[in-house]
Amino acid sequence: MSSTNTENWMKDIGVLDLTGVGGGSTSAAKKITALVVDDDSVNQTIHSKMLENLGIQNQVVRNGKEAVDLHSSGNNFDLILMDMDMPVMNGIEATRKLREMGVRSIIAGVSTCTRDEREQKEFMESGLDDFQEKPLTTPKLVSILHKLNKKC
Amino acid sequence: MDGVAQLQKQLVDFTDSLFQEGFLDEQFNQLQQLQDESNPDFVVEVVSLFFEDSERLLNELAKALEQKTIDFRKVDAHVHQFKGSSSSIGAQRVQKVCIAFRNYCEEQNIEGCLKCLQQVKLEYSLVKNKLETLFKIEKQLIAAGGSIPT
Numbered sequence: 001m002s003s004t005n006t007e008n009w010m011k012d013i014g015v016l017d018l019t020g021v022g023g024g025s026t027s028a029a030k031k032i033t034a035l036v037v038d039d040d041s042v043n044q045t046i047h048s049k050m051l052e053n054l055g056i057q058n059q060v061v062r063n064g065k066e067a068v069d070l071h072s073s074g075n076n077f078d079l080i081l082m083d084m085d086m087p088v089m090n091g092i093e094a095t096r097k098l099r100e101m102g103v104r105s106i107i108a109g110v111s112t113c114t115r116d117e118r119e120q121k122e123f124m125e126s127g128l129d130d131f132q133e134k135p136l137t138t139p140k141l142v143s144i145l146h147k148l149n150k151k152c
Numbered sequence: 153m154d155g156v157a158q159l160q161k162q163l164v165d166f167t168d169s170l171f172q173e174g175f176l177d178e179q180f181n182q183l184q185q186l187q188d189e190s191n192p193d194f195v196v197e198v199v200s201l202f203f204e205d206s207e208r209l210l211n212e213l214a215k216a217l218e219q220k221t222i223d224f225r226k227v228d229a230h231v232h233q234f235k236g237s238s239s240s241i242g243a244q245r246v247q248k249v250c251i252a253f254r255n256y257c258e259e260q261n262i263e264g265c266l267k268c269l270q271q272v273k274l275e276y277s278l279v280k281n282k283l284e285t286l287f288k289i290e291k292q293l294i295a296a297g298g299s300i301p302t
Contacts, residue, residue: 042202042237049186049194085232112236135240137182 032148033076034058037067037094038083038110043134047081047110050141063087064094071098077105078148081136084111084123092119092126099127108144110136156298163289164301170286175279180242199283202241206276209234213269217262227265228257234272245275 034056036047044060051058056079061067063086080098084091095107108130109123124131130147132140170176187194209230216227235250249272256264290300 040205040233040237040240042198042205042240045198045201046183046186046240049191053186053188085229112232112239134236135179135182135242137179138185 032056032078032145034079034081035067035070035075035077035105036060036081037062037064037086037091038081039063039086040083043083043136047136050136050138051081053138054141054145064089064091064097067094068097068101071101071103076103079144080105080107081110081144082107082128084109084119092123095123095126095128106130106144106148108132108147110134156293156296159289159293159296160298160301163286163293166286166289170282174244175282177242177244179239183241196287199241199287202237202243203280205237206234206280210269210273210276213272217265217269222260222262222265224257224260224265228254231257243276243279246272246279249275 032055034051036044036051036058038044038047038060039062044062048058048060059070059075059077061070064082065088067080067082068089080103082091082095086094089097091109091111095109098105098107106129107127109128110132111120111123112134120131130144132144171180183195183198213227213230213234216223216230231250231253235247235254238244238246238250249268253265253268253272256268293300
């Protein structure tokens with residue numbers, strides 16, 4: 001059941017080449033990569049699994065600094081799921097830094113409903129392409145991925 | 153067959169009650185949907201992570217609130233984390249107490265915070281109990297040769 005969903009989603013955003021071998025096999029699809037940036041192990045596990053179920057290769061790091069370091073050492077991802085509150089370097093700083101470094105991936109801020117509107121605005125302005133309130137769900141994730149297609 | 157059907161009914165009824173009583177919300181459904189044959193223990197794994205994290209956070213909270221001078225920002229940071237992880241697994245009642253807890257932190261209201269700590273401990277142990285029971289029934293069902301209704 002979940003593989004059909006993956007194929008439907010991928011057809012939807014145009015990354016699944018149906019003329020490929022195996023008619024609808026996900027191996028014909030362009031491999032999308034993602035980075036989960038979150039200090040909470042429960043969220044890390046859930047977000048990673050959601051991405052996996054959608055056929056997206058993904059990595060997980062615990063804070064903004066680890067995310068920046070990964071990029072400094074030459075890694076790149078199509079999508080970054082960025083939590084806001086993290087130790088060492090938070091989502092706002094990390095997003096700013098990544099944009100300064102010239103990272104053009106889709107960065108989606110994922111955060112618990114902040115009572116502080118100013119902080120949310122600051123987060124958006126640090127360079128986010130999208131913002132989703134936690135908890136993340138598969139439909140929310142798919143809506144972020146539609147942005148990926150548009151950018152391509 | 154009778155045994156399996158009975159267990160299935162027990163599982164469905166129990167799960168329904170958890171939603172009706174507000175222990176769990178839609179987010180828990182999202183978790184169950186992520187589980188598949190390649191990862192049949194996903195929900196148990198995530199919930200176990202939640203239990204571990206929660207117990208650590210509750211200890212930290214108790215310690216922070218015992219200090220002579222309370223660092224409300226620290227307390228708030230812990231509650232914020234707890235709110236986040238409880239909402240991620242759908243533990244609605246725990247999440248609700250966390251919201252009230254954060255308000256008291258903002259007001260630097262010690263009594264309010266202590267009250268909330270007691271409440272969140274209670275709600276946490278309730279939902280932990282419920283989830284452990286849920287998993288037990290699931291295990292019995294599978295052992296009896298049944299499968300978890302989706």
